[in-house]
Amino acid sequence: MRCPFCGHLEDKVVDSRESREGDSIRRRRECLSCARRFTSYERVEEVPLVILKKDGRREPFDRQKLMKGLLLACQKRPVSLARIEELVGDLQARLMERPDREIRSRELGELIMDELKGLDQVAYVRFASVYRDFKDLPDFVKALEGLMHKEAAAGRHSVPPFPPSTPPIEPAKPVPQALFPGEADAPILRTRKK
Structure with missing residues (x-):
């Protein structure tokens, strides 16, 4: 010195x-x-983690923001707060071990989804729907089918992915209005059974 x-x-x-x-x-x-x-x-000199966003912006890694996103994905699911905090801690530790202090948001999202897939599949689908920004129903169905195929390959799926298609309902056949001319205008008489 x-x-x-x-x-x-x-x-x-x-x-x-x-x-x-x-x-x-x-x-x-x-x-x-x-x-x-x-x-x-x-x-101790700490070099902060930086997240490189899709639009090119850089923002510091925010543990609370990650926690908030996971809490939303796991809302009303059988996932304890302690387990979510553990998941966030594990993810942060993995990021801190990296030699590069900058991580793409896409890569971070994939890491989170990999963890959620094993934790709770509904939470995974919720997070994926926001993260991948599904534009329409086919994108969403494609992601679900991918998840189901992986489950079936792992032998954990006992129900077919989608129910077998049912035949379309045929439209009702028209009921004849009148058998004889002038019958349509006649009043209908109803009798009571005794």
């Missing part, structure tokens, strides 16, 4: 203390040349 008074590069540490928050260490140093004391602070 360079002495701020004389510029000498050698010093000795006289005292070290951790800050109240625990995010830095305060060190009192004494220059070996001029014997003057000065303070330095040591902090």
Whole structure:
């Protein structure tokens, strides 16, 4: 550490203390040349995770935003809050282990969907419908069919993906209005059974 008074590069540490928050260490140093004391602070340098959006924008990774999205996807599903928090923690840890601090939003979405697929399939479909921005029903059905085919391949699907098609209902045949001319205008008489 360079002495701020004389510029000498050698010093000795006289005292070290951790800050109240625990995010830095305060060190009192004494220059070996001029014997003057000065303070330095040591902090861990954190390079934040950055999400590269589809439109080219960059925004910092937000754990709360991820948590909120997963809570919406798992709403009214048998998934505990603790399990969702664990999933978010696992995803964040995997992202922090990456050498690259920038991740594409598409890649993050795929990671989330892979985790949700094993957690709860309804939550997976909900998240996928928002994330993949399905434009119409065929896109949605295609995603569901893909999920069902994977389930069938894994041997976990005992019901056919879609019910067998039923024959179309035939339209009712027209009822003849009158058998004899002038009968249509005649009043209908009803009798009571005794």
